[in-house]
Amino acid sequence: MFKVLITDPISDxxxxxxxxxxxxxxxxxxxxxxxxxxxxxxxxxxxxxxSRTPVTAELIDRGEHLKVIxxxxxxxxxxxxxxxxxxxxxxVNTPGANTIGATELTISHMLNVLRNAHIAxxxxxxxxxxxxxxxxxxxxxxxxxxIGLGNxxxxxxxxxxxxxxxxxxxxxxIPREKADRLGVKLLDSLxxxxxxxxxxxxxxxxxxxxxxxxxxxxxxxxxxxxxxxNCARGGIVNEEDxxxxxxxxxLSGVGLDVFSxxxxxxxxxxxxxxxxxxxxxxxxxxxxxxxQENVAVIxxxxxxxxxxxxxxxxxxxxxxxxxxVLTLIKPHLDLAEKMGRFLVQWAEEGIRxxxxxxxxxxxxxFHPISSAVLMGILRQVVDxxxxxxxxxxxARDRGIKVxxxxxxxxxxxxxxxxVVVRSDSSERVVAGSVLEGHVPRIFRIDNYRVDVEPEGIxxxxxxxxxxxVIGKVGSILGGAGINIAGFRLGREKRGGIALGILNLDDxxxxxxxxxxxxxxxxxxxxxxxx
Numbered sequence: 001m002f003k004v005l006i007t008d009p010i011s012d013x014x015x016x017x018x019x020x021x022x023x024x025x026x027x028x029x030x031x032x033x034x035x036x037x038x039x040x041x042x043x044x045x046x047x048x049x050x051s052r053t054p055v056t057a058e059l060i061d062r063g064e065h066l067k068v069i070x071x072x073x074x075x076x077x078x079x080x081x082x083x084x085x086x087x088x089x090x091x092v093n094t095p096g097a098n099t100i101g102a103t104e105l106t107i108s109h110m111l112n113v114l115r116n117a118h119i120a121x122x123x124x125x126x127x128x129x130x131x132x133x134x135x136x137x138x139x140x141x142x143x144x145x146x147i148g149l150g151n152x153x154x155x156x157x158x159x160x161x162x163x164x165x166x167x168x169x170x171x172x173x174i175p176r177e178k179a180d181r182l183g184v185k186l187l188d189s190l191x192x193x194x195x196x197x198x199x200x201x202x203x204x205x206x207x208x209x210x211x212x213x214x215x216x217x218x219x220x221x222x223x224x225x226x227x228x229x230n231c232a233r234g235g236i237v238n239e240e241d242x243x244x245x246x247x248x249x250x251l252s253g254v255g256l257d258v259f260s261x262x263x264x265x266x267x268x269x270x271x272x273x274x275x276x277x278x279x280x281x282x283x284x285x286x287x288x289x290x291x292q293e294n295v296a297v298i299x300x301x302x303x304x305x306x307x308x309x310x311x312x313x314x315x316x317x318x319x320x321x322x323x324x325v326l327t328l329i330k331p332h333l334d335l336a337e338k339m340g341r342f343l344v345q346w347a348e349e350g351i352r353x354x355x356x357x358x359x360x361x362x363x364x365x366f367h368p369i370s371s372a373v374l375m376g377i378l379r380q381v382v383d384x385x386x387x388x389x390x391x392x393x394x395a396r397d398r399g400i401k402v403x404x405x406x407x408x409x410x411x412x413x414x415x416x417x418x419v420v421v422r423s424d425s426s427e428r429v430v431a432g433s434v435l436e437g438h439v440p441r442i443f444r445i446d447n448y449r450v451d452v453e454p455e456g457i458x459x460x461x462x463x464x465x466x467x468x469v470i471g472k473v474g475s476i477l478g479g480a481g482i483n484i485a486g487f488r489l490g491r492e493k494r495g496g497i498a499l500g501i502l503n504l505d506d507x508x509x510x511x512x513x514x515x516x517x518x519x520x521x522x523x524x525x526x527x528x529x530x
Contacts, residue, residue: 001025002307003043003065007032008050010072011289014296021304038062046303048072049079057083068092068306071316072299073286074384081317091316092302095384096151097294098286103155105285106201106231109255112279113227114139114199119276140164145197147213148204148232149174149184150382156201157184168193171204172350172423173381175399188349188424191221199227205383206233208345208529216241219250226250231257231285233383239268246275253277257285315389329365332415333372333388335440338454338530339419339430340376342442345528346430346460349423351377354395355403357418366406373419374402418444448490448499454530456485457504461516461525465491465498469521473500476519480512497523 002024006015009030018026027044029036034054041047041063048070049055055069057080069079071093084091112118115136123130144160146153149171157167167184170193179186187193190213194200200222204210214228214237228251230237239260245251254277259268262283272278286292298314305312344351356373358366374391378398386394395402418431431444432454442452445460452458459477463469470487477484486503508516508527516525 002045002067003027004046004048004303004307005032005037005041005044006030006048007037007053008048008072010048010050010299011293011296013293014048014072014300017297017300018304024304024307034059041066046070046307048299048303051075051078053078055079055084060084060087060089063089068303070299070303070306072295073097076316076385079316085317089317090306090312092299092306092312092314093316093385094295094298094302095314097298098288098291099151099155101288101291102152102203102231102285103159104288105257105281106152106156106203106229106255107159109229109231109257109279109281110139110199110201110227113229113253113255113277116277118279139199142166142198143168143196145170145193145200146184147171147190147200147202147210147236149179149182149186150203152232153201153203154178154182156203157182168196173398173400174350175352178399191218194218194221195223197226198223199229201229202232202236204232204236205381206235207380209380210236212236212238214238214241216244219245222250224250225252227253227255229255231255234258234260234262243271246272246278253279255279257281258283313390313393314384315387316385317387317389329362329368331434331438331440332362332365332369332417335432335434335454336369336372336417336419337376338440339417339432339442340373340378341380341530342376342454342458342528343419343421343428343430344377344380346445346526347421347423347428348426351400351421351423353401353403353422355405355420355422357405357407357416359407359416359418360414362415362417363406366404369417370402370404373417374400377421413443445490445499445501447492450488450490450499450501452488452501453486453503455503456530457507458528458530459500459502459504459508459516459525460528461500462523463498463500463519464521464523465493465495466521469498469519470500472519472521473502473516476512476515477502477504477508480509482506482508482512 004018004024004026006028018024045065046068050072060083066089068090074093074095076093079091116134120134143166146169149169160167161183169184169186170190176186302312302314356370358369368388371388371391374395375386375388378386378391378394413433415433420429429446432442434440440454442454483505484502485505488501489498491498
């Protein structure tokens with residue numbers, strides 16, 4: 001008999017699902033204190049929480065029989081993932097459970113802004129009858145641009161087409177076949193899409209790639225009088241530039257469910273009040289009874305599968321019951337993840353194929369190393385937790401073709417990991433090893449032989465192999481107050497093309513990257529954070 005403790009409120013649907021199982025005993029204590037939980041957790045095989053309960057290292061250690069921790073929701077900030085992994089305890093969550101709720105809120109904001117429904121409602125309450133004032137626009141015939149064609153973006157597309165809208169999308173990580181099935185035109189360039197849309201809606205995670213994705217530059221590209229809807233993540237849209245777009249009339253309306261700081265500052269809200277057609281909500285995309293039922297049902301299903309040793313789709317961590325194995329391969333897992341993180345930034349387009357080679361005496365641990373590479377790639381492009389267990393599953397689900405090769409033969413190194421990623425029109429390569437059992441190194445980037453520590457902020461530039469290039473680059477960085485922590489150079493031949501790699505103490509602002517790209521000797525420059 002498995003004992004499951006529920007420590008936060010969840011929908012009765014999930015509780016019913018658990019209680020129907022003859023080998024599961026459910027103890028529902030949604031108001032239990034942390035101190036009480038510490039005393040009784042030793043008796044349970046699983047706990048199900050939301051965000052209220054802190055699942056600390058102490059709590060996990062006291063859970064002598066714990067096999068699974070179920071988080072009814074996406075975020076797992078309240079769970080000590082590392083301690084759970086070391087104990088071999090699965091942590092599961094419920095990504096995608098709020099898809100329809102977030103989709104419908106997006107449509108709601110869209111209709112509010114185009115038909116002024118929220119403002120008209122308020123005017124009636126204030127005793128006015130201003131019919132002529134509330135002349136609106138129809139969704140029919142408008143062009144909708146979607147950033148992020150994942151679960152929510154796809155559902156928005158389906159509903160938008162039902163309204164008679166033309167739908168474009170930008171998502172470099174989605175197969176074109178998926179867009180074709182949805183009847184959506186997938187564009188390779190964000191700016192190309194922005195020029196065409198009447199309404200822009202965002203459904204992407206907040207990553208290094210999407211932070212400040214929409215700035216004044218992007219607003220200037222859009223049509224005058226366009227509409228912006230963001231029910232995804234705060235921080236994707238630069239809020240100061242958003243205010244400029246409203247002030248200038250570049251945007252005729254805005255719908256926001258998310259903010260860069262939540263709750264948003266009084267100052268920001270006061271500035272938004274100056275504009276007549278702004279529809280706001282307090283991050284309520286998942287706040288529907290149906291979404292909360294979905295969360296409860298999915299977490300219950302995941303816990304049941306985990307207790308019975310079945311395949312679990314939404315695992316947040318990797319169980320390593322043999323700690324000695326974890327200790328042995330951890331440096332290689334770290335290197336593999338950094339290589340994946342490097343490549344997803346180094347690649348110029350969305351990755352379609354990943355070829356992974358593992359050689360030497362680590363080949364027997366090939367699968368977790370391969371998954372670590374995928375984990376590094378996917379953590380930059382999805383908005384739910386990716387780990388060594390679910391990385392391969394998510395890669396397959398997103399249409400990424402993965403090729404795996406392992407061999408005991410290795411020429412120059414005791415261990416060797418090589419990763420090749422391909423997009424529609426380009427290929428990137430990185431290879432590396434772990435020296436002395438703990439020192440990660442990258443020894444190849446594309447066709448260049450290098451010796452680089454994959455750590456922190458890296459500035460990478462291709463340049464003509466002529467005297468004075470490093471001095472010019474260093475002078476520009478020094479003038480910007482950016483300290484160089486390390487420098488490595490790779491080149492194919494003397495006087496040809498070289499690849500410079502700088503380890504930096506601080507990130508390089510966009511304007512400095514632009515200045516560096518204007519040097520006549522520099523052919524290409526890219527900032528990568530690993």
